[in-house]
Amino acid sequence: MATVQLDRATKRFGSTVAVDGASLTVLSGEFVALLGPSGCGKTTLLRLIAGFEAPDEGVVRIAGHEVAGGTWQPPERRNVGMVFQDYALFPHLTVAENVAFGLGACRRGLRRRRAGEAGRVADVLELVGLPGHGARFPHELSGGQQQRVALARQQRVALARALAPEPGIVCLDEPWSAIDPLLRAQLRDELADILRTAGTTALLVTHDQEEALALADRVALMRDGRIIQVDAPERLYHEPVDRWSAEFVGAANFLGGRVARGRAVTALGDLPARGGGGGTCDVLVRPELVQLAPDEGGDAVVTLREFRGHDVVYRVRLADGTDLWSQRPSNEAVPLGARVSVRLEGGPVAVFR
Amino acid sequence: MRSRSAPAPLAVSAVAVAALAALPLAYLLIRGIGGGADAWEIVTRGRTAALVGRTVALVAGAPALATAIGVGLAWLVVRTDMPGRRLFGVLAALPLVIPSYVLALAFIAAIGPGGLTGELWGGPGAAWIFGYRGATLALALATYPYVFLLTAAALRRMDPSLEEAARSLGRSRAAAFRQVTLPALRPAIGAGAVLVALYALSDFGVVSLLRYDALTRAIYNQYRSLFDREPAAVLGLVLVVLTTAVLVLEARSRERGRLRRSGAAADRPAELVPLGRWRWPAVAACAAVVAVALVLPVAVLEWWALSAGAELPSEGEVAGWAGNSLLVSLLAALAATAAALPLAALAARRRTAFARSLERVTYAANALPGIVIALSLVFFATRVAEPLYQTLALLVFAYVVRFLPQALAGASGALLRVDPKLEQASRGLGAGPWRTFARVTAPLVAPGLLAGATLVFLSTMKELPATLLLRPIGFDTLATEVWTATGVSAYSEAAAPALLLIVLSAPVVWLLQVRTRGEGAAAEEPPPRE
Numbered sequence: 001m002a003t004v005q006l007d008r009a010t011k012r013f014g015s016t017v018a019v020d021g022a023s024l025t026v027l028s029g030e031f032v033a034l035l036g037p038s039g040c041g042k043t044t045l046l047r048l049i050a051g052f053e054a055p056d057e058g059v060v061r062i063a064g065h066e067v068a069g070g071t072w073q074p075p076e077r078r079n080v081g082m083v084f085q086d087y088a089l090f091p092h093l094t095v096a097e098n099v100a101f102g103l104g105a106c107r108r109g110l111r112r113r114r115a116g117e118a119g120r121v122a123d124v125l126e127l128v129g130l131p132g133h134g135a136r137f138p139h140e141l142s143g144g145q146q147q148r149v150a151l152a153r154q155q156r157v158a159l160a161r162a163l164a165p166e167p168g169i170v171c172l173d174e175p176w177s178a179i180d181p182l183l184r185a186q187l188r189d190e191l192a193d194i195l196r197t198a199g200t201t202a203l204l205v206t207h208d209q210e211e212a213l214a215l216a217d218r219v220a221l222m223r224d225g226r227i228i229q230v231d232a233p234e235r236l237y238h239e240p241v242d243r244w245s246a247e248f249v250g251a252a253n254f255l256g257g258r259v260a261r262g263r264a265v266t267a268l269g270d271l272p273a274r275g276g277g278g279g280t281c282d283v284l285v286r287p288e289l290v291q292l293a294p295d296e297g298g299d300a301v302v303t304l305r306e307f308r309g310h311d312v313v314y315r316v317r318l319a320d321g322t323d324l325w326s327q328r329p330s331n332e333a334v335p336l337g338a339r340v341s342v343r344l345e346g347g348p349v350a351v352f353r
Numbered sequence: 354m355r356s357r358s359a360p361a362p363l364a365v366s367a368v369a370v371a372a373l374a375a376l377p378l379a380y381l382l383i384r385g386i387g388g389g390a391d392a393w394e395i396v397t398r399g400r401t402a403a404l405v406g407r408t409v410a411l412v413a414g415a416p417a418l419a420t421a422i423g424v425g426l427a428w429l430v431v432r433t434d435m436p437g438r439r440l441f442g443v444l445a446a447l448p449l450v451i452p453s454y455v456l457a458l459a460f461i462a463a464i465g466p467g468g469l470t471g472e473l474w475g476g477p478g479a480a481w482i483f484g485y486r487g488a489t490l491a492l493a494l495a496t497y498p499y500v501f502l503l504t505a506a507a508l509r510r511m512d513p514s515l516e517e518a519a520r521s522l523g524r525s526r527a528a529a530f531r532q533v534t535l536p537a538l539r540p541a542i543g544a545g546a547v548l549v550a551l552y553a554l555s556d557f558g559v560v561s562l563l564r565y566d567a568l569t570r571a572i573y574n575q576y577r578s579l580f581d582r583e584p585a586a587v588l589g590l591v592l593v594v595l596t597t598a599v600l601v602l603e604a605r606s607r608e609r610g611r612l613r614r615s616g617a618a619a620d621r622p623a624e625l626v627p628l629g630r631w632r633w634p635a636v637a638a639c640a641a642v643v644a645v646a647l648v649l650p651v652a653v654l655e656w657w658a659l660s661a662g663a664e665l666p667s668e669g670e671v672a673g674w675a676g677n678s679l680l681v682s683l684l685a686a687l688a689a690t691a692a693a694l695p696l697a698a699l700a701a702r703r704r705t706a707f708a709r710s711l712e713r714v715t716y717a718a719n720a721l722p723g724i725v726i727a728l729s730l731v732f733f734a735t736r737v738a739e740p741l742y743q744t745l746a747l748l749v750f751a752y753v754v755r756f757l758p759q760a761l762a763g764a765s766g767a768l769l770r771v772d773p774k775l776e777q778a779s780r781g782l783g784a785g786p787w788r789t790f791a792r793v794t795a796p797l798v799a800p801g802l803l804a805g806a807t808l809v810f811l812s813t814m815k816e817l818p819a820t821l822l823l824r825p826i827g828f829d830t831l832a833t834e835v836w837t838a839t840g841v842s843a844y845s846e847a848a849a850p851a852l853l854l855i856v857l858s859a860p861v862v863w864l865l866q867v868r869t870r871g872e873g874a875a876a877e878e879p880p881p882r883e
Contacts, residue, residue, distance in 0.1 A: 050517070050521055051520070051521075052517050052520070052624070074520070074525070074526075075517065075520035075521050076520050076521070076522075076523045076524055076525055078521070080521055081521065082517065082518060082521040084514040084517070084518060085514075086512060086514060088512060088514035088515045088517070088518040090515065090518070090519075090533055090536075091537065092536040092537065092539075101519070101522050102521075102522030102523055161518075161522070162521075165522065165523065
């Protein structure tokens with residue numbers, strides 16, 4: 001069942017089109033990531049769903065009911081949970097009061113006023129890993145520790161506050177942008193667990209492809225106000241709709257070649273091609289599919305080598321002058337300047353004409 | 354870098370300035386305590402209790418009214434789609450150019466006995482403007498811009514996602530405003546209200562002209578009685594106690610404000626609230642405030658200045674008053690800036706507890722009402738330093754003590770802008786200490802010092818009680834002339850110097866506006882007036 005449905009929604013600010021005829025469906029229980037570069041309109045799209053902006057054209061439906069388009073339902077009537085980029089915790093309320101904020105309101109037609117608020121608050125704080133922090137104020141969350149700990153806890157409170165009223169969908173707007181990479185990975189996994197435990201439908205806005213691919217059931221790729229592809233992470237990575245998407249989602253090599261009888265033929269060998277047709281094309285080869293072997297007689301040279309711990313990234317110059325990126329496990333050591341022979345592995349690969 | 358101990362001349366001059374600034378309060382305490390049972394008997398009199406009651410009523414009423422007006426205007430101007438909101442955003446701050454006693458004069462000259470309405474249509478004039486209602490109204494209309502500016506700045510700074518979070522958690526727009534926006538604005542509103550309260554407490558001109566028997570007016574009358582001045586000192590101390598109470602309140606509200614400030618600042622403007630059919634009533638309300646607080650006084654004074662030619666003061670007289678005003682204001686600005694420099698330098702450069710406490714003493718000692726400072730200096734001069742009594746030097750000294758915080762704020766801000774690393778960079782690039790001062794330090798410090806000096810200049814221009822009590826005999830300024838002429842209902846005589854004061858005060862608002870827009874921090878503390 002569709003929890004959120006956006007149908008050809010358009011939003012303009014003056015002469016700029018922030019969202020341009022975007023359509024997106026989020027199914028119940030699904031985790032969808034809205035991925036795109038900054039300024040592509042993804043936050044505006046989120047705000048259309050939450051009700052902070054009204055679309056100029058198109059329709060927004062939540063749980064089957066139209067909330068924007070022909071009719072208008074204000075944010076407080078949409079049952080959409082929000083986790084803002086800066087968390088927007090109410091500074092004058094304690095953590096428990098923040099979390100209980102959405103429980104006390106009467107959501108007429110959507111939800112009965114519930115008893116046992118305190119119990120619910122304690123449950124949700126437990127769920128996000130902050131039991132016993134209810135009496136503190138948001139600015140007291142660091143507990144004398146570093147700023148990064150405080151930010152992580154604020155994010156957990158924001159999540160708890162959004163989850164407490166059991167919203168139909170939780171929208172998260174770049175929730176980890178202020179948090180350093182190490183902690184970010186931890187919080188990411190934590191969020192995935194929490195959402196799965198709660199069985200909540202979620203829409204995550206992010207510009208970080210790694211985040212989107214790692215977390216989401218499906219990723220909606222957005223560019224210049226349009227949604228250009230919605231797919232499972234694997235498909236988005238291996239079968240992007242165009243070159244721009246291929247490069248935005250991950251590192252990419254494009255090799256000249258041609259397609260014949262279902263195989264992409266390049267100077268470095270041939271691989272099964274995705275999609276049919278024939279003729280000349282560019283073949284998308286992800287760096288991890290490029291194998292290197294030290295070879296005195298090889299016609300390629302390693303011109304750059306970055307040891308990154310979990311893997312090594314090489315830049316290899318081929319005989320015809322093209323540069324190719326290769327990503328290998330860190331136990332395979334090829335020195336800088338070495339001559340190598342290059343082989344492609346795996347496939348099938350995407351081809352662009 | 355390790356901070357070295359302050360060089361002796363700097364520390365010594367800073368201590369000297371702080372000591373001189375603390376002199377009026379100290380001497381008043383000495384006189385009050387030494388006044389003996391006779392003088393203290395006044396405290397237990399029923400009349401004194403009534404005076405305190407009236408003062409407290411004024412200090413409660415004026416901030417309440419000013420807050421209602423200021424917060425309402427700020428919300429309309431910043432957060433709604435009211436037509437002309439940008440224009441009103443500028444206009445609503447402009448009443449700051451009108452000294453409060455000039456506003457009081459304009460009220461009397463408009464509808465009071467013998468006022469404009471009487472001249473045009475006859476009738477006895479409205480007696481209600483004398484007393485509590487008139488004084489509260491005049492003070493509130495003169496000071497609501499403090500609340501307005503602080504609240505508008507806080508509204509602009511506020512992170513819009515706070516309100517949005519409340520909306521997504523089931524609150525209507527009104528509920529979100531009540532439960533989230535108002536609590537977030539409370540520190541700013543509180544700071545504004547405290548400024549108004551301090552203003553009302555120290556106000557002398559409005560309550561005198563509108564004949565409301567608050568403490569300041571009683572102190573002046575007691576002082577004028579000449580026979581027995583000791584009770585005036587005791588009443589002055591009562592006023593000091595009330596001022597301290599308000600300052601303690603302020604410190605508390607500041608503390609709360611600091612604790613509960615949200616880390617995030619607005620990165621985008623908040624959504625404007627559509628007023629619908631309330632659009633034009635809102636415009637009418639804003640226009641009414643601006644009309645009464647700004648247009649009416651100027652128009653009424655203009656009318657009086659142009660009518661009744663025979664009573665008009667001659668140009669030479671007006672020029673003489675203006676010259677005196679300019680002279681003392683210039684002297685006060687220069688002296689206050691010079692006095693502020695060592696204190697500011699010590700506090701900005703050597704962050705020691707000693708330097709900070711010196712600065713704090715100076716601020717605290719100078720939250721004193723002007724009449725208290727003046728009174729204490731009168732006692733001091735007549736008892737201890739007779740040759741100084743009724744000299745220009747003592748008058749300027751009173752101004753410096755009264756307005757030192759303004760100069761200090763300018764100087765501290767200016768010196769804080771000079772990162773020692775900038776000077777080190779200059780030295781590292783081969784410039785000597787003098788060249789470094791001339792090319793790096795001075796250009797960075799000059800604007801702040803100038804701003805502080807300008808504020809002192811303009812505040813001195815408008816200062817009434819200190820001028821009345823301490824001026825040399827026959828030394829009339831624009832402010833004293835407004836006061837004297839209004840006292841005898843000679844409105845056309847008061848009109849010209851009053852208008853001149855308004856014109857000369859206009860730069861204060863400009864400075865205030867620039868500082869409010871420019872620096873968030875400066876907006877927290879608009880300069881005091883009068």
